Amino acid sequence: MTPATTPPGTPASTPAGPPVQPSAPTAAPTTAITNIAALVTNDPSLGDGSPIGLIQDAAVVIGGDRVVWVGESSKAPATDNAVDAGGRAVVPGFVDSHSHLVFAGDRTQEFNARMSGRPYSAGGIRTTVAATRAATDEALSANVARYLAEGLRQGTTTQETKSGYGLTVTDEARSLRVAARHTDEVTYLGAHIVAPELADDPAAYVDLVTGDMLDACAPYARWIDVFCEKGAFDGDQARAILTAGRAKGLQPRVHANQLSYGPGVRLAVEMDAASADHCTHLTDEDVDALANSRTVATLLPGAEFSTRAEWPDARRLLDAGATVALSTDCNPGSSFTSSMAFCIALAVRDMGMTPDEAIWSATAGGAAALRRTDVGRLTRGATADLVVLDAPSHVHLAYRPGVPLTWAVWRAGERLH
Ligand code: NIG
């Protein structure tokens, strides 16, 4: 294939090897990324046969928005263009399956107070609700675009995001309308907390969330979420909210067992939710329920980091057989990070995950939490979303915490600058 000295973007001068199979899903010009020291495919039938399907000395061929070939460099097909990865590692684009990007304002003071010993509570959400209601659609949209771009620069190519800082029919609907301009993975979280003006009448707020607010929000969302926690919504309220959402075509996911033990995880499993998110306080029964379900346990270590809370036990979940995803939870209150690499490093250092497991969870795990099979893996037919790391091994994502390691990002077959 192309020699290691070929500058990025230079067409392959001496095409070699068999042509890309005619059944490839595109006739668009093909680009080979060659000279990849370590390629994480997340296909256990490839490479080392591990869950991350690691291929050494690899190449990836992109045609249109798809991956059309992966394998050892020496066997790569002829392509129209080639990019030399220079002995770097390549991983699938990160799939960040949980964030709260539709917000305005800032909670620096709350963070400062917390770092001086004040505990985190769900009540801080009200500060962001007030700022979000006061913001224009344009300001909210600019904020979403800013944090999506921030994540993309760090390799996040699929981003879920939620409402939940509006808590009126108008403000929830516009939050989702704004979110839907930027991503397809949009979640209605009217049930984040009881709206401040109905604090004395939570039943009336549940009626609103399952009634007029749901009607206004459903057209913009794919998912419905509820914060099932003391100080937010109990198990019965959460079940009613998710059931109403499902009747309108939204699929459930749950903020579960974040601040205390509770019914959230079991409810998520009962409802066949795509994921139970946080999972910090789990009984053995909760772990068993997750392990025997399709519900992914999404762990959000940025939240435990930023609230100085106990870490979720990823090892316990993995050993029980549960599917684990890692995500940022990016929000101005409990986890103001857009860095999947940071979450990987925390999960490896403090939650009992190996680097391979954490990288799988941040890519294929996130895809499973969004019930997607087109992203989170680098195999023939997958969306061509990938990150070239400025490192010879994918393990550097955990080994070099806090260091920007993104050398290049491709999203849907396009190299981003
Ligand atoms: O996932 N848990 C509920 N929601 C967010 C926190 C939101 C906030 O504090 O503003 C979370 O941690």
Ligand code: FE
């Ligand atoms: Fe969250």
